[in-house]
Amino acid sequence: MKRLAALVALAREGTVSAAATALGCGQPTVSHHLRRLEEETGAVLVQHVGRGVRLTPDGARLAARGEEILGLLRRAEAELDTMTTLAAGHVRLAAFPSACSTIVPRLLSTLADTAPGLTFDIVEVEPPEAAALLRSGQVDVAITFAYSGQHFDDDVTVEHLGWDALHLVEPSRSVGGTIAEGRASGEREATGLRPEELRRFSDDRWIAGCERCRTGLLDLCASVGIEPDIGFASDDVVAVQALVAAGFGVTLLSALALAGHRNPGVVTHSVVGAGRELHVATYGAPPRPAAVEEVVQTLLGLSWIA
Incomplete structure (x- = not known):
């Protein structure tokens, strides 16, 4: 989930630096998660362009799905929290x-x-x-x-x-x-x-x-x-x-x-x-x-x- 969140943040923010700021971590951490995500998926997700990076088509598609997955996860956590605190159930x-x-x-x-x-x-x-x-x-x-x-x-x-x-x-x-x-x-x-x-x-x-x-x-x-x-x-x-x-x-x-x-x-x-x-x-x-x-x-x- 952390690696997927790094990819989604990069797609949303546009740069590794801005993604790191949004996630509250350092740039090396975001770069590490992106590399590991590529290793685990076997796909090229990020292209280096000059001093910056951009998502490949595969990276963009995974980031879009990642947005949905992380949204569902947040929803599940919120529902579980309301049930365990008896706000709902x-x-x-x-x-x-x-x-x-x-x-x-x-x-x-x-x-x-x-x-x-x-x-x-x-x-x-x-x-x-x-x-x-x-x-x-x-x-x-x-x-x-x-x-x-x-x-x-x-x-x-x-x-x-x-x-x-x-x-x-x-x-x-x-x-x-x-x-x-x-x-x-x-x-x-x-x-x-x-x-x-x-x-x-x-x-x-x-x-x-x-x-x-x-x-x-x-x-x-x-x-x-x-x-x-x-x-x-x-x-x-x-x-x-x-x-x-x-x-x-x-x-x-x-x-x-x-x-x-x-x-x-x-x-x-x-x-x-x-x-x-x-x-x-x-x-x-x-x-x-x-x-x-x-x-x-x-x-x-x-x-x-x-």
């Missing part, structure tokens, strides 16, 4: 549905104050798909969750964000069948259901969520000796709550899912000790690009314990 973020409606808005609101130059692409996917997008380089950061026994491969770095408690969700009034209002008392509403109290719902139909959440439901029920009769399954928490409100069954939903949408026709009871761990995930090991690191640290600095 673009982050591709993946998050599961209930995080998109709860965590992501709070994250962006915080970053609007601390790093207003950042822009985002946001994609809504479940954790396994988010991990695949991280590996393929299609996203930079993912907000994920995992139930006990679930984990990611070692190439994905996960850091703890908080705990997302599980709640039993049942109709708010009796609608027939085995579901009856008041099976979980007001006291249980305040203190939460013990896991073994889920046996009260062993004869009910259950509504399951996504495959990852269904595993959490089955494991929790198995731990207290229940084999749930799953009559419906849906990834849509709005639809799941509507089914519960209509008396088609009971379900387990996380606090984040209920914070994103709460059907007035249901009542909820937290299940003591039951929940899923929230994570922020990136691909590979740190260090991370400045914009990505800012997003990760902002997430880690906020409380997501639900």
Whole structure:
């Protein structure tokens, strides 16, 4: 780049002396760079005319390209500088549905104050798909969750964000069948259901969520000796709550899912000790690009314990 800059300066200034002044160096240095550039390219770039020099046609063509190359380099340096100082930057973020409606808005609101130059692409996917997008380089950061026994491969770095408690969700009034209002008392509403109290719902139909959440439901029920009769399954928490409100069954939903949408026709009871761990995930090991690191640290600095 220094040799190319010497040639461009000579083309612009007209003399070696003026080129040296423009570059802030001595004439011998400019002459050295020009000689080395000729050796490396195998072309005659400069002709000596009396006490002066002029560019050959090859030299003029290379100087014109050199102007473009050095301009692109300056542009790249400026763009990189703005990204590393967070004056600008673009982050591709993946998050599961209930995080998109709860965590992501709070994250962006915080970053609007601390790093207003950042822009985002946001994609809504479940954790396994988010991990695949991280590996393929299609996203930079993912907000994920995992139930006990679930984990990611070692190439994905996960850091703890908080705990997302599980709640039993049942109709708010009796609608027939085995579901009856008041099976979980007001006291249980305040203190939460013990896991073994889920046996009260062993004869009910259950509504399951996504495959990852269904595993959490089955494991929790198995731990207290229940084999749930799953009559419906849906990834849509709005639809799941509507089914519960209509008396088609009971379900387990996380606090984040209920914070994103709460059907007035249901009542909820937290299940003591039951929940899923929230994570922020990136691909590979740190260090991370400045914009990505800012997003990760902002997430880690906020409380997501639900």
